[in-house]
Amino acid sequence: MTVDLAGDAAPPRRNGELVFEFPWEARAFGIAVALRSRDHYAWDDFRVRLIDTIRANEQPYYASWLQSLERLTLERGLVAAEELEARVAELEHADAHDHAD
Amino acid sequence: MSADGHAREHEADLHTRAIESLLLEKGVLPEGAVDAVVHAYEHDIGPLNGASVVARAWTDPDYRERLLADGGAAVGELGFGGLEADHLVVLENGDGVHNVVVCTLCSCYPWAVLGLPPGWYKSPAYRSRMVLEPRTLLAEMGLELDDSVEIRVWDSSADIRYLVLPRRPAGTEALSEEELAALVTRDAMIGVAEVVP
Numbered sequence: 001m002t003v004d005l006a007g008d009a010a011p012p013r014r015n016g017e018l019v020f021e022f023p024w025e026a027r028a029f030g031i032a033v034a035l036r037s038r039d040h041y042a043w044d045d046f047r048v049r050l051i052d053t054i055r056a057n058e059q060p061y062y063a064s065w066l067q068s069l070e071r072l073t074l075e076r077g078l079v080a081a082e083e084l085e086a087r088v089a090e091l092e093h094a095d096a097h098d099h100a101d
Numbered sequence: 102m103s104a105d106g107h108a109r110e111h112e113a114d115l116h117t118r119a120i121e122s123l124l125l126e127k128g129v130l131p132e133g134a135v136d137a138v139v140h141a142y143e144h145d146i147g148p149l150n151g152a153s154v155v156a157r158a159w160t161d162p163d164y165r166e167r168l169l170a171d172g173g174a175a176v177g178e179l180g181f182g183g184l185e186a187d188h189l190v191v192l193e194n195g196d197g198v199h200n201v202v203v204c205t206l207c208s209c210y211p212w213a214v215l216g217l218p219p220g221w222y223k224s225p226a227y228r229s230r231m232v233l234e235p236r237t238l239l240a241e242m243g244l245e246l247d248d249s250v251e252i253r254v255w256d257s258s259a260d261i262r263y264l265v266l267p268r269r270p271a272g273t274e275a276l277s278e279e280e281l282a283a284l285v286t287r288d289a290m291i292g293v294a295e296v297v298p
Contacts, residue, residue, distance in 0.1 A: 022110055030135035031121055037138075040129070064201040066113055070120060079123045087119035093116075 009051045025062040040076055070075045071099055149257045151214035151264060151290045156282035158191075169193055172264060181214055186232045189214070192255060194292075199250050200265045201239065201292030203231040205256040211262035215287055222291065234257070242293045265292040273298050274292040 005011060011029070012019045020026040036043050050074060053064040073079050102110070124130045154176055158165040170173035172189035189211055192200035204210065205228050210218040221227050223226035230238045235252045237243075246252065255263045267289040273281060 018103040022113040022114065023292070024110070026139050027121055027135060028113075030138040031117070031124065032132070033138045035124075036132055038130070038134075052297075061270045065115065066116060070116060073124070078129050079120060080190060083123060084119055087123055088115045089124070091115050091118055093121075 005047060005050075007051075009047055010052050011065075020062075021060075022062075028062060028066045028069055032065065032098070033072070035078070040078060041072055046072060113242060122141040135152070150176075150179075150216075151211070151287070152285035153179055153264060154181070154191075154214060155296075156278045157289065158266055159281055160278050164191075165172055168266070176214055176264075183219075183277045188261045189264060190255075191259055191264050191266050192253070194268045194295075197250055197254060199246055199292065200253045200255060200263075201231060201235060201267060202255050202263040205229070206256075206258070209252075209257035209262060211257075211264050215290055216266055219287065239293060244294055265290050265294075266297045270296050270298040283291055 018029070019030070032046055035041065036046060046068060049068040050064060053068050054061070057064055057067075070084070074081055074084070120136060121130075125132065156169065157179065158168050164175065165190050166180075167178075168191050172191040175191075176189060192202075194200055203222075204289065210222065227238070234252055236246060236248075240253070257263055267285065269281070270284070273284070276284075284296050284298060286294060286296065289296045
């Protein structure tokens with residue numbers, strides 16, 4: 001299992017190790033790679049999208065990663081926009097509820 | 102982190118969890134698939150590039166010469182390394198000599214050919230003991246070397262990364278390059294194991 005990303009698209013590393021600042025970054029990384037390994041898209045599809053997103057935005061690397069992942073999954077019909085929106089709202093509500101206790 | 106920063110991270114966290122939960126529910130990804138990837142990249146991974154390099158060196162004597170003379174360039178011939186290759190030096194194991202790699206100061210590692218470094222490689226115990234008592238530590242890790250074998254410990258740095266070219270095991274003459282590559286492990290390319298057929 002190798003992830004070929006160089007130049008602009010290279011994930012942040014420290015001493016050669018991938019660096020995830022937040023847990024969601026690792027999850028987003030894992031989801032993207034897992035989907036590719038099941039042939040839901042070619043790695044190049046993701047990579048090109050990632051590079052374009054990085055170049056078009058001033059934002060942390062994994063923000064571009066997540067954006068690319070989200071767009072690709074929507075485009076490939078793996079999730080639908082409405083259900084994604086609904087699920088985000090659900091989780092937000094559940095989180096707020098927990099914190100309020 | 103600023104309030105904006107928190108909000109952005111929170112949004113990202115929600116979106117990621119939303120995507121993952123939906124993909125799981127719809128059966129697009131099985132339970133555990135994402136965990137497996139994260140785990141592999143954090144603990145285990147992808148020394149397939151290095152294995153290809155080793156197999157090529159075993160089967161092509163000219164390539165082996167070039168690899169030992171200029172590791173980065175030779176690895177680049179196979180399409181690995183690229184911009185982040187750093188200076189790569191390949192160390193050949195041979196009769197009476199066994200090479201092993203460590204990074205005493207941190208955890209420098211030739212990730213371009215070996216993927217992510219294993220957890221134990223980054224541990225203070227490995228980093229200090231491999232320099233102080235390599236024979237003992239190697240034995241503990243499962244590699245018993247005869248006293249007559251010279252052990253050379255190589256300390257990586259930000260400027261120089263090392264890759265061990267392990268000995269080709271006996272009885273593998275009939276194997277194809279691809280089959281040979283499948284035998285080569287990350288541990289053998291760090292130097293804490295030998296390749297077995």
